[in-house]
Amino acid sequence: MRVAVVTGASSGIGAELARALRGRGWHVVALSRRPAPDADEHEECDVADRASVDAAAARVLSRHPAIELLVNNAGRAARAGYLDGDPESIEDVVRTNYLGSVWVVRAFLPGLGRGSHVVNVVSVAGTVADGPYSASKHAQLAFSRSVSTELARRGVSVLTVNPGYVETPGFPQRDRLPRPVRSLVVDPPFVVTRILDGLDHGRREIFVPRWYRPAAWLQALLPATLTRLRSR
Numbered sequence: 219m220r221v222a223v224v225t226g227a228s229s230g231i232g233a234e235l236a237r238a239l240r241g242r243g244w245h246v247v248a249l250s251r252r253p254a255p256d257a258d259e260h261e262e263c264d265v266a267d268r269a270s271v272d273a274a275a276a277r278v279l280s281r282h283p284a285i286e287l288l289v290n291n292a293g294r295a296a297r298a299g300y301l302d303g304d305p306e307s308i309e310d311v312v313r314t315n316y317l318g319s320v321w322v323v324r325a326f327l328p329g330l331g332r333g334s335h336v337v338n339v340v341s342v343a344g345t346v347a348d349g350p351y352s353a354s355k356h357a358q359l360a361f362s363r364s365v366s367t368e369l370a371r372r373g374v375s376v377l378t379v380n381p382g383y384v385e386t387p388g389f390p391q392r393d394r395l396p397r398p399v400r401s402l403v404v405d406p407p408f409v410v411t412r413i414l415d416g417l418d419h420g421r422r423e424i425f426v427p428r429w430y431r432p433a434a435w436l437q438a439l440l441p442a443t444l445t446r447l448r449s450r
């Protein structure tokens with residue numbers, strides 16, 4: 219039995235991934251605060267709380283000592299800026315989106331043997347600076363790229379996934395975005411197909427859809443121009 223651990227499988231992309239993995243014969247263990255009916259097993263866990271992650275991982279590893287796939291997907295939105303957002307939300311988005319991934323990888327490390335895979339669901343927002351959510355995703359992206367070199371020495375591969383706008387319960391996009399941008403929004407099955415394809419082909423980092431990649435180049439190559447344009 220191949221065991222996959224998916225954080226945030228109670229909703230959106232994680233729930234869709236749990237269904238797809240089960241369809242491929244994986245045994246899926248979900249970690250989230252709410253129940254995850256699309257998984258085979260559920261452990262209640264708050265990824266923003268290191269003690270909660272350590273306890274959940276210990277319970278899972280006692281039942282399943284070998285984890286072939288670990289997906290860091292749990293995340294939350296923070297739809298406000300640095301000046302108008304509430305401080306608790308700014309702190310919690312970092313604890314959840316960035317530190318949550320760090321604590322989960324560390325806690326499950328004993329179960330990650332040679333040949334196993336880690337998937338980090340980051341965001342295009344991790345490549346273009348835009349508020350506290352984006353900063354948490356920049357940190358998660360740096361973690362994902364960095365830990366992939368540390369894990370490679372153990373024979374564990376890392377796939378970094380940067381989705382753009384995806385319509386999910388936690389990130390309702392279509393009603394919020396201006397009409398011309400709405401056509402850019404994709405649905406969770408599209409993201410999950412690309413994640414599975416990335417795993418099948420041994421990819422290291424993907425953008426979903428692919429055409430978001432130039433946004434990352436623009437931010438890296440012309441940061442001052444981008445700031446000027448976005449300040450107008």
Ligand SMILES: NC(=O)c1ccc[n+]([C@@H]2O[C@H](COP(=O)([O-])OP(=O)(O)OC[C@H]3O[C@@H](n4cnc5c(N)ncnc54)[C@H](OP(=O)(O)O)[C@@H]3O)[C@@H](O)[C@H]2O)c1
Pocket residue numbers: 225226227228229230231232249250251252253263264265266291292293294295314315339340341342380381382383384385386387388389391
């Ligand atoms: N939708 C988008 O446009 C988009 C774009 C780029 C990247 N992403 C990323 O994709 C990932 C999945 O998001 P989604 O769009 O599928 O949103 P979603 O429908 O809100 O699902 C988020 C999942 O994360 C879990 N979660 C949140 N905080 C948690 C915590 N403290 N501890 C444990 N689990 C927690 C939630 O479970 P519980 O509430 O049950 O704990 C839920 O299962 C996130 O990392 C998000 O940043 C989304």
